[in-house]
Amino acid sequence: MFSRSLDWLSARFPSFGALYAWAKRRRRRLIIGFVMLMHTLGAISSIQAVMSTRTPQGAIAWAISLNTIPYIAVPAYWVFGQSHFDGYEFLRYREMLSESSLKYDTIRKLREKGLIFEPQTERQAHQQKLLERLAMMPILRSNDVDLLVDGQATFDAIVDGINSAKDYILFQFYILRSDGLGNRLKDALLARARQGVKVYMLYDAMGSKAISAEYVLELQEAGVKVAAFEPASHGWRHRLRMNFRNHRKIVVIDGKEAFVGGHNVGDEYVGKHPTLTPWRDTHVAVRGPIVLATQVSFAEDWMWVTGDRLSLNWEPEPAPKGEAVAACFPTGPADELETGTLLMLDAINMAQKRIWIASPYFVPDAQFVSTLQLAALRGVDVRVLIPENNDDSLVDLTSYSYLEELGKAGIPMYRYQPGFMHQKVMLIDDDLATVGTANFDNRSMRLNFEITLLFRDAVFASQVEAMLEDDFTHSRLVSTKEYSQRRLPFRFSVQAARLLAPVQ
Structure with a gap:
């Protein structure tokens, strides 16, 4: 033929x-x-x-x-x-060495206003030095943080923030759909743009491949600046680099309020997925100097995509209420070190009482397994929460391979029962918590551009504790027998899936 x-x-x-x-x-x-x-x-x-x-x-x-x-x-x-994103790294260091580096100018202003956290003990000083080197920004005090549980609360707060904008809105998501939720946010952005507010929208070209041209055109015609994060558009060196995705979810209002967390923009995130509803996720709203650290991440992404340096508010102010200490970690393949990996390893190592990890894609490599085992052996309450119903069958299969290794050290694994759990949260001891976009897998640690916010605040940590306790009540404890007593074909499939962990 x-x-x-x-x-x-x-x-x-x-x-x-x-x-x-x-x-x-x-x-x-x-x-x-x-x-x-x-x-x-x-x-x-x-x-x-x-x-x-x-x-x-x-x-x-x-x-x-x-x-x-x-x-x-x-x-x-x-x-x-490919595992390194050299073009972004070059742009970042060129910007840092410039006479008007927004990062250095912002740090100077933060120091002048006394908003950089001063460690109280020698242990805190060592810890702060490490975290600041990973974040490439100082640890900041005088912040206010609200915990946003699930989609309705999150997007109601984001829309309220958009409606309150006076100067500009920075709007960035990995997935942006032109569906019901996408149209709700589009209408809110259009209304502010028509009132003269500057709106900058950034989405990942791969994650948002289903977005309609009409959706983007309507925003552009109203004056919204729209750009797609697409490595292939940056010359021959990046032409085939489909592996590097921008997984960040950030909204910044006038440099005074920011939203970060696990939610993307799609109807499934507000409970409208045909099979995985209810959708369990977590976001935070922050005010105070930590907003400027979050804004740096968007500004760097925007500069790499468009070549434009945004004119934004870089005047730090303490939050109207709250005294949370916070740090922002925009991690990714352009970092000189594996900052995502180092941040998570340090979080586990610093735990003295407990570390609870909630992640939809829990595919840790050997160093994380060993570090979790060591934490459990020194008496730390280590718990891992993953979804029962996962949208990735390969990840779901791989998760069974960790049951015996974690179980030998007394680390329980829980499977969240209702719908799909998509949150990326850690609770460390009684005063530390992280919320962000990074999963516990190779892709988030080494390949994706992610953002994680860390908070040292007993009140916020207690809210995260209550939230996770409620999640545990809706979860089941997984027995190691669910792997060890299954038939050989299943166990072989589990181990074969784990061999693919570096690409999951």
Whole structure:
């Protein structure tokens, strides 16, 4: 059938016929040449993989596949195998070295107004030094934080914030849909734009691939600046880099209030998913100097995408109420170090009483498993909360592989029963909590651009504790027998799925 089609094309198009005849005469040479080319590219790519892949298991997997099945592995490596985002890193350091660095100017103003937290003990001083190096911003005091549980509370608060904007709105989401919730937020943004408020919208091109052109056009016609985070649009070096996604969810109002957390913009986040409703998620609203640290993350993303430096409010002010100490960690593949990994490891290591982890995609690598085991062995109350009903079957299968390892150290794993749990939250001891966009997997630690807010505040931590306690009451404790006593095909599938953890 295929041969007849080629013969038909050759008869209709003489130039194609000549090329086809040439290829038939040299078919053997072409096949040999193609095989040699792919194996050569595979060998060269495997050297790069060994030298640059961030995990040993990832380097081994790429090296073997690139040399054994290069016809599949070479294109896959060029698309998914890169682990460092050099263009963004160059822009960031160029900006930091400039005479008018917004980051350095902001830090100077924060110090002048006494809004940088001063550690009270030697242990706090060591901890603060580490966290500030990871955040590339100081730890800040005089912040106010509201815990927003689930979609209705979150998007009501965001719409109220949008409606109160006087100067500008920064609006960034990984997933932006042109559905009911998307239209509600669009209408709110349009109303403010028509009143002269500057609106900047940034979404990830892959996560928001279903957004309609009409949706974007309507915003642009009203004066909203809209941009898509798309590495492939930044020259040949990024042309095939589909692996790096901007997973951040940020809304900033006039540099005075910000919203960060797990929610994207889609009807499923307000309880309208056909199979995974109710959708369980967590966001926070913050006021105070931490807003400016959050704003830096958006400004850097916007500058990389558009080349424009935004004119924003960089005057820090203490929150009207509240004395929460807070830090902002915008992590990603452009960081010199694996800041996402280091932040999570440090959070586990600093725990003295407890660490409760809620994550929809719990696929930790060996170092996290060992660190959690060590925490449990020194008497820390370690708990892991994952969804019973996951929207990713591979992640769900992989989660069973951790039951025995965690169980040996006495670490319980809970599965949240109603709907789908999508929150990314940690509670550490009685006064520390994190809320953000990062999952407990390789993609969030090494490949995605994420943002996490950390709070030292006993009142806020008690609210997070009450929220998670309620989640545990709607969850079931998973027995290790759910893995160990299953049939061999299931256990083999679980372990095979775990081998794919670096790409999950």
